Amino acid sequence: MPPLLPRRWIRDDRLKARARLLGPVALRLTPHASRLTLILVAGLWLAGCGGVAPSTYVHPNYDFSNVKKVAVLPLENLTSDQTAGEKVRKIVVTELLASGVVDVVEPGQVNKALAVQNLQNPGAMSPEESKKLATALGVQLLIVGSVESYDRVQVGGVQAPEVTLTLRGVDAESGTVVWAASHTQGGATFGARLLGLTGDSLSEVARKAAHEAVVTLFH
Numbered sequence: 001m002p003p004l005l006p007r008r009w010i011r012d013d014r015l016k017a018r019a020r021l022l023g024p025v026a027l028r029l030t031p032h033a034s035r036l037t038l039i040l041v042a043g044l045w046l047a048g049c050g051g052v053a054p055s056t057y058v059h060p061n062y063d064f065s066n067v068k069k070v071a072v073l074p075l076e077n078l079t080s081d082q083t084a085g086e087k088v089r090k091i092v093v094t095e096l097l098a099s100g101v102v103d104v105v106e107p108g109q110v111n112k113a114l115a116v117q118n119l120q121n122p123g124a125m126s127p128e129e130s131k132k133l134a135t136a137l138g139v140q141l142l143i144v145g146s147v148e149s150y151d152r153v154q155v156g157g158v159q160a161p162e163v164t165l166t167l168r169g170v171d172a173e174s175g176t177v178v179w180a181a182s183h184t185q186g187g188a189t190f191g192a193r194l195l196g197l198t199g200d201s202l203s204e205v206a207r208k209a210a211h212e213a214v215v216t217l218f219h
Contacts, residue, residue: 054183056216062171062178064217069139070096071105073114073122075165076146084150088165091207092143095214105137113137127175134172141178142170149184152202161202162186163209169217181216185209 072093077085089107096104113136114122119129123144134142145167152159163186169179186205200208 054181054213054216056182057177057180058216059176059178064179067102067140069103069105070141070143070169071110071134071137071139072096072107072143073110075144076123078146078148079150081150084147087203088147088150088163088206088210091210092165092167092214095207095210096143099214099218101218102141105139110137125170125175130170130175131172140172142172144168144170150202150206160186161200161205163202163206165206165209165213167213179217181213183209183213185212 072089075085075089075092079085081087093104093107096102113133117129117133117136119125119133122142123146125133125144130142134140145165148164148166150163151161153162162184164182164184166182167180168177170176171178185208186200
């Protein structure tokens with residue numbers, strides 16, 4: 001077995017913590033491995049624990065300070081899990097409320113308003129339909145979108161949770177998309193591929209995906 005990494009190669013607390021996180025990887029580094037090598041490997045492992053940065057769009061001329069209340073409409077479910085859309089929708093509602101920036105209409109009220117207006121496909125509303133629905137709900141922004149993946153994917157010899165969602169903010173007055181975010185969390189990360197680490201549960205990965213997408217609305 002290759003010799004353990006001597007203490008002299010790990011000189012500060014942060015590097016020690018990364019070495020502990022790496023476990024077997026750190027132990028297999030030879031005494032001749034440089035400090036830079038350890039930092040690079042640690043950085044790759046840590047970066048692989050999360051998803052890539054969300055792809056976002058923000059309308060350059062839209063004043064988001066006017067948005068005080070929003071409604072999250074049913075998300076289109078493109079996964080094999082029939083409950084994924086509603087699960088992620090509730091998580092998005094929670095993340096919006098947790099931001100402390102906006103109020104959110106209770107999903108049940110949104111569903112009733114959709115039924116009254118006979119809107120079967122919230123993601124394909126006309127500007128007139130968007131304005132009528134937003135007026136009925138008393139909101140300035142309608143959140144629509146889809147869940148593209150909500151499953152455990154096979155990565156090597158393990159299964160890792162993966163969630164992909166896309167959210168769009170539709171202005172109540174114009175029906176224009178003023179914000180959009182698409183994000184994938186989990187899946188074939190560095191830790192899953194190399195170390196066999198599956199990380200968080202599927203529900204926690206969904207929460208992180210929703211959080212990463214929602215925060216782009218306020219920054």
